[in-house]
Amino acid sequence: xxxxxxxxxxxxxxxxxxxxxxxxxxxxxxxxxxxxxxxxxxxxxxxxxxxxxxxxxxxxxxxxxxxxxxxxxxxxxxxxxxxxxxxxxxxxxxxxxxxxxxxxxxxxxxxxxxxxxxxxxxxxxxxxxxxxxxxxxxxxxxxxxxxxxxxxxxxxxxxxxxxxxxxxxxxxxxxxxxxxxxxxxxxxxxxxxxxxxxxxxxxxxxxxxxxxxxxxxxxxxxxxxxxxxxxxxxxxxxxxxxxxxxxxxxxxxxxxxxxxxxxxxxxxxxxxxxxxxxxxxxxxxxxxxxxxxxxxxxxxxxxxxxxxxxxxxxxxxxxxxxxxxxxxxxxxxxxxxxxxxxxxxxx
Amino acid sequence: xxxxxxxxxxxxxxxxxxxxxxxxxxxxxxxxxxxxxxxxxxxxxxxxxxxxxxxxxxxxxxxxxxxxxxxxxxxxxxxxxxxxxxxxxxxxxxxxxxxxxxxxxxxxxxxxxxxxxxxxxxxxxxxxxxxxxxxxxxxxxxxxxxxxxxxxxxxxxxxxxxxxxxxxxxxxxxxxxxxxxxxxxxxxxxxxxxxxxxxxxxxxxxxxxxxxxxxxxxxxxxxxxxxxxxxxxxxxxxxxxxxxxxxxxxxxxxxxxxxxxxxxxxxxxxxxxxxxxxxxxxxxxxxxxxxxxxxxxxxxxxxxxxxxxxxxxxxxxxxxxxxxxxxx
Numbered sequence: 324x325x326x327x328x329x330x331x332x333x334x335x336x337x338x339x340x341x342x343x344x345x346x347x348x349x350x351x352x353x354x355x356x357x358x359x360x361x362x363x364x365x366x367x368x369x370x371x372x373x374x375x376x377x378x379x380x381x382x383x384x385x386x387x388x389x390x391x392x393x394x395x396x397x398x399x400x401x402x403x404x405x406x407x408x409x410x411x412x413x414x415x416x417x418x419x420x421x422x423x424x425x426x427x428x429x430x431x432x433x434x435x436x437x438x439x440x441x442x443x444x445x446x447x448x449x450x451x452x453x454x455x456x457x458x459x460x461x462x463x464x465x466x467x468x469x470x471x472x473x474x475x476x477x478x479x480x481x482x483x484x485x486x487x488x489x490x491x492x493x494x495x496x497x498x499x500x501x502x503x504x505x506x507x508x509x510x511x512x513x514x515x516x517x518x519x520x521x522x523x524x525x526x527x528x529x530x531x532x533x534x535x536x537x538x539x540x541x542x543x544x545x546x547x548x549x550x551x552x553x554x555x556x557x558x559x560x561x562x563x564x565x566x567x568x569x570x571x572x573x574x575x576x577x578x579x580x581x582x583x584x585x586x587x588x589x590x591x592x593x594x595x596x597x598x599x600x601x602x603x604x605x606x607x608x609x610x611x612x613x614x615x616x617x618x619x620x621x622x623x624x625x626x627x628x629x630x631x632x633x634x635x636x637x638x639x640x641x642x643x644x645x646x647x648x649x650x651x652x653x654x655x656x657x658x659x660x661x662x663x664x665x666x667x668x669x670x
Numbered sequence: 671x672x673x674x675x676x677x678x679x680x681x682x683x684x685x686x687x688x689x690x691x692x693x694x695x696x697x698x699x700x701x702x703x704x705x706x707x708x709x710x711x712x713x714x715x716x717x718x719x720x721x722x723x724x725x726x727x728x729x730x731x732x733x734x735x736x737x738x739x740x741x742x743x744x745x746x747x748x749x750x751x752x753x754x755x756x757x758x759x760x761x762x763x764x765x766x767x768x769x770x771x772x773x774x775x776x777x778x779x780x781x782x783x784x785x786x787x788x789x790x791x792x793x794x795x796x797x798x799x800x801x802x803x804x805x806x807x808x809x810x811x812x813x814x815x816x817x818x819x820x821x822x823x824x825x826x827x828x829x830x831x832x833x834x835x836x837x838x839x840x841x842x843x844x845x846x847x848x849x850x851x852x853x854x855x856x857x858x859x860x861x862x863x864x865x866x867x868x869x870x871x872x873x874x875x876x877x878x879x880x881x882x883x884x885x886x887x888x889x890x891x892x893x894x895x896x897x898x899x900x901x902x903x904x905x906x907x908x909x910x911x912x913x914x915x916x917x918x919x920x921x922x923x924x925x926x927x928x929x930x931x932x933x934x935x936x937x938x939x940x941x942x943x944x945x946x947x948x949x950x951x952x953x954x955x956x957x958x959x960x961x962x963x964x965x966x967x968x969x970x971x972x973x974x975x976x977x978x979x980x981x982x983x984x985x986x987x988x989x990x991x992x993x994x995x996x997x998x
Contacts, residue, residue, distance in 0.1 A: 398894055430897030437895075442888040445907050446987055456906075457896045492986040508896060 343414035344371040345548050346395065346516055353390045353399065353572075354406035362619045363406065365390050366572045369646075374515065377542070377549040379563030379580065381556060381595070383616050386569040388552045392518040394418070395550070396433050397425045412516070431461040434509035434547070436538070438521040440502035444493035450477070450504045451489035454511055461512040476507040479544075480537050499530035503537060510541055517542055518550045523558060531555075535562055556599055560584050568592050571616055571627040578652025588649035589656050590632045626656070634658065678978055682971040687738070689967035693960035694737045746961035751953040756961045760943055765845045766836055767935070767942030771927045773858055774866030778927075779920055782870045783909075786877025790885065791904060801874075808871035813930075817864040817937035824860060832857045834939040865934040869923045876919055880912035887911075913984050921977035925970040 353365035365387040372378050380388045393399050395410055397417065410418040417428060429435075437443045445453060454473035458464060464472065470489070477485035480503040493501055502522065509517055519538060523531040539562055542549050551563055559566055559580065566583040568576040568591065576589040587593045594612035614631040617623060623630050629639035638657050647659040657663050704717055704726070721727055725736065740746070746756040785805075789798040808816075825833035837853030839846040848854025884890060885908055893903045932944035939945065943962060950958035982988050 396895055398891065426894075426897050426899065428897070429895055435892070435895035437888055437892055439888055443892045445889040445893065445911070447910050447985065448907075449986075456898065456902065460896070460898050460902075494987045505892070508892070 343411065345374045345376075345413060346372040346550070347409075347411040347414075348391070348395065349409045349411070351391065351394060351408035351410065352406035353387065353394050353403060355403050357402075359620070361406075363622075364403070364572055364619055365394065367408075368569070368572075368574050369408075370567055370574065370577055372516070372548050372550060375543070375546050375548055376565065377539070377551055377563045379559035379566045380550060380552045380569060381554055381559055381566060382569035383554065385616060385619075387572040388569045389520050391569070392435070392520050392550055392552050395516075396429055396435050396518055398429075398435075427461075430457060430509075430514065431512050432514050432516065434514035434517045436502075436505055436509045436517065436519040436522045439525045440498050440505050441525070443505050444501060444508075446493055449490050449492055450496070454489075454504075454508060457508055458511050472511070473507075476511055477504070479541060480504070480507045481533075482507075498526055499534060502526060502530075502534050506534070506538055506541065510545060510547065513545050513547070515547055516550065517547050518552070520552045521554070522551070523555065524553065531558070538562075556584070556595070568595065571622055572619065573627060573655065574646065575628065575656070576649075576652060576654040577646065578650075578654075582650060582652045586650065586652075588652050588654040588659065589628075590634050590658075591628050592654075594631075594633075638663070675979075678975055682975060685971055686964070686967060690738050690741060690964055691734065693963040694734055696960050696963075697956055741961075741964055746964075747957040749950075749955055749958045751950065751955045751958070756957045759946065759958070760961060760965065761844070762846075763941060763943045763946050765847060766940060767928060767931055767944060769848060770858065770861055770865060770934070770940060770942060771924065771931060774862040774864075775869065775920070775924050775927055777862055778866040778869035778873055778923070782873030783877050783916070785870075786874040787881060787904070787909060789874070790878045790881030793882070805871040805874055808867045809875075813864060813868065813933045814937050816867055817860070817934060820860045820864055821937070831860050833860075836941055861934050861938040861940050864937065865927055865931055869920075869927060872923065873916065873920060877912055877916055880915055881908055884908045884911045910984070914981060917977055917980050917984065921973045921980075922970075925966075925973050928969050929966045 348371070349369050351365055351368045352363060355362040355364060368387070368391055370378070380391065382388045390399070390403070394405055397420070399405065405418050408418070409416055412428070412432060417425065420428070444450065448456075451470065451473055454476065455466065455469045458469040458472055459466070462469070474485045474489055477489060482488050482500060482503055488496070493504070496504060506522075509519075517538075522538060523534050526534060535558055538549070541547075549562075551559065553559060563580045565578065566576075566580050567574055568583065568589065570591050576583060576587065576592045578588070582588075583592060584596065587596050591612070594610075597610045598612065600609055612631055617627060617630075623640065625638075625640040625643050626632070627643075629635045632639065636657070642657070644655045644657045644660070646653040646655050649656070649659040704721055704724075708717065708720065725733060728736075744757045748754065749756050749759055752759055785801050789801055792798045821833045824831045832853070835857055836848045837855075837857035838851040839848050839854055840850045848858060890903060890908055893907050898907075930944075931940075931942060932948055934940065935942045935944035936948055943965070946958065947962045949955075950962065
């Protein structure tokens, strides 16, 4: 643990003396070696997560939010790899663990919920078999006790008549019911952290709210923290305690959910919030941010958002801002540099 | 389920009738059968009389119905060449072919699945690359060449194994088996490898491709995210999902192994039905050829039926109709 105290920019400094945060990600880099050089899909991402906290991670497709989640649970698909940085779970470094040790952390300490419930379950096994297998992998419960636990879990996630449903196959469940089963599987041995990667994107709008409710309630009951990855601001606003906004592989803003939604600091976040239509306002066109997110091969110099930023000034293309304090939030924008005369940091 | 089986059986009967029609028409393709039976001096009147007696003047449909009726009872007439009932001749030869086919199919399946899984899991390993290269040779070399090469190496140069025949056989109530004597087992090795090699490479490549496909699916990722051990993921979750296509191909291949054992049986002088068929062709032994055709078609149809039933055992999605799926 000596390296922890040496890390100069460690956000853990803030928690000195107290308990380490449940999850701490420091300067995470995710990269893909390709024929045309190294693609850096996630750059310098740092954040931490307290026990029981729900952190929403938002961003467009390709912003690196899913890769960040996948890197935390150690399931990046080769050739993708962690190119730098550290991931700590309860103060213990897990990004460099050997495969066999990491396997024991997966499912037991970190659970994961995937996007598509229709393809997340193995079609050839009953949901009971899949639950019991997972429970027995991480505990030494007997077959009968594991089955009892599985029944309990199915009831917990709101599946009616679990005694009958437990011996059915995934294709006999609807999408929403399957996502409930997936949540039961992710939570079956009480992990302290759940990574939910777009858990509602593939579902009907009417089902989405139910699933989020189940996820939120269960994580609260089990005391699990959630890293909720989504591009649905509505889901984030209702569920999360804090929000992290990602753009082109970087964290551009992180802060309490009310602040980020009501009072976004980074121009990108403002654009993102401004593009959500408001019921009751007559609008000819939806607001949008001009241009599109750059490709990983063509990330602009300085602040990666500067070509699309309405408030760009001469410093932006030259230097890249780190996360700077902006009210109760932090934003990676020169507007919040106290030394910047144009900056809102003065205001 | 029952409706499905009935439907498949009906389809199979139609297939068998079509094949019977083809094999029946063989008799008419090779000239007037009366000419083949009688001498030069037979008068036209005698010919007509014989024709009438043999029922050759009956309408086509009646003749065909008679053929099918006899075939169902296993009666395919008398072999021209051997002058013995065709069904008896085939029944004598069938055990040799079935034993050879069974052993080579087992060899192809076991080795094929094992190497397929191995090469899929260690995609870039050196051993995998060597196996993949060798399999390319297995696919591209013709069967007779493989057989001759094996004979040259193991029978001629090393003299470990016999180059032809079945060795000693034991008669088990009409079924003559080579499984019970050491010379019979030794004699099986080379022909079984020759016959199974192509199927082996096919199964291996299929298993490999399917495994790679399945390993990319979400449910495998989710299984990893739940921390299940690799062995459970690879064999319990991934391999089982590759089985449906593998069963299909293996089933079809088993049919071809029986049907196309002709070449291997010729190379190794294996006393099975394939060799019998080749000889029948050389002597234009029509009854034997017709019976062989029907028999092979029967094997294919039965194997296909079994394959369809196996799907049900493997894939629960087929066991329930959409109407019984409950959900909302």
